[in-house]
């Protein structure tokens with residue numbers, strides 16, 4: 294059995310037939326080759342699979358393919374469509390806000406979603422917004438520093 | 449990748465069709481709401497599932513509505529929206545607090561209130577908060593519609609009294625009486641939010657002329673279901689809302705707790721948490737009542 298999805302993915306309309314037992318994470322990585330989105334735990338705990346669904350960060354390992362139909366999905370690939378990094382990405386580079394980089398797509402997407410909603414969040418709000426994403430390398434202080442820099446504060 | 453096993457997938461657009469698909473699928477057909485429990489349970493093989501009935505295409509199951517004497521929360525309302533609702537914050541502080549510390553933001557944005565009740569986890573944050581708020585669940589099934597106290601839905605770990613073709617459509621929370629206050633607290637491994645409770649407690653209280661007229665306490669991760677601490681409640685009725693009374697009630701609550709030890713915490717640590725968290729929940733409920741004008 295397959296189902297048909299009509300979604301907007303990184304700003305482009307995409308129509309595909311997929312197995313309904315796939316998760317959105319699997320569709321992105323395996324059907325669309327958008328491998329920026331990572332699987333850590335597969336069960337909602339680590340947050341590395343975060344994508345923006347209609348602008349909101351969600352753990353894509355827990356979303357069934359059918360729930361992406363008619364929705365707007367943004368992955369890390371969509372943040373720099375022409376290779377031009379967005380402010381959050383630039384701040385991450387400048388601050389060196391990663392070590393292995395595995396959590397970076399989720400961190401960058403969540404921070405971007407936060408700044409779109411609230412252009413001057415305080416530190417507590419930043420920590421809250423990223424609270425669901427584990428960084429195995431413990432790069433949290435640099436990540437926070439990067440987001441603060443991206444708000445234009447402390448730059 | 450952790451793959452899902454094959455299952456039949458349905459996206460009904462009416463409640464009647466959803467109930468039909470569930471009835472046809474039998475005991476291993478499951479309702480899919482936010483999926484933050486179901487997909488995990490399927491991936492780790494905890495819940496045999498041969499059919500998934502995604503109810504999110506059915507209109508009318510999302511939203512928070514003021515019914516005048518109660519608040520109606522559609523079963524598919526996201527935990528994030530419960531957390532952010534000013535109506536919920538004003539009327540049902542324990543529920544707003546529980547929603548704000550359930551899981552992490554990217555999980556909360558998927559998780560629904562109906563799914564939390566449907567999963568019947570002993571560790572549920574919303575369960576205790578709904579119980580101390582006297583919430584009822586509205587159910588649609590083969591035989592029509594009925595209302596049932598959320599407290600009466602829970603019959604064991606992961607088990608509700610619902611038939612397999614029953615669907616929770618709404619949670620209805622009555623308006624609090626004058627002098628009311630409520631609160632929810634928990635302790636998880638990753639700080640207060642983002643993680644399932646090692647233990648948690650909700651309390652509601654009605655204070656008139658400095659005296660506790662009524663009180664409810666419900667515990668999380670301290671028994672096989674979200675658990676009422678009835679002896680603690682009884683000990684508080686008619687007493688002054690003072691620290692000594694609250695501390696005694698907290699001890700009584702711990703005596704009623706029947707925790708297990710697991711990877712999150714040992715049973716004996718949970719017994720300590722039962723007392724400590726009940727005390728914190730009661731103090732916060734008294735504070736909430738005072739803020740809301742109880743005297």
Ligand SMILES: Cc1cc2nc3c(=O)[nH]c(=O)nc-3n(C[C@H](O)[C@H](O)[C@H](O)COP(=O)(O)OP(=O)(O)OC[C@H]3O[C@@H](n4cnc5c(N)ncnc54)[C@H](O)[C@@H]3O)c2cc1C
Pocket residue numbers: 336337338478479480481482483484485486487488523524527549550551552555558559560561562563564565566567568569571572573574614615616617641642643644645
């Ligand atoms: C990483 C992580 C952390 C978590 N932390 C917490 C936490 O701190 N506190 C907490 O309480 N929970 C926590 N959870 C559990 C979960 O997020 C919540 O229980 C959530 O509210 C479930 O809602 P859902 O819509 O995702 O349910 P689903 O997964 O869609 O469904 C859950 C169960 O209920 C049934 N169901 C769903 N909707 C209905 C309905 N309308 N009628 C009848 N049956 C229904 C389903 O068949 C299924 O068995 C966590 C989960 C994860 C993955």
Ligand code: FES
Pocket residue numbers: 331332333334335336337338339340341342343352353354355
């Ligand atoms: S892979 Fe989705 S949360 Fe870990």
Ligand code: FES
Pocket residue numbers: 390391392393394395396397427428429430431432
């Ligand atoms: S940089 Fe390695 S996981 Fe965060």
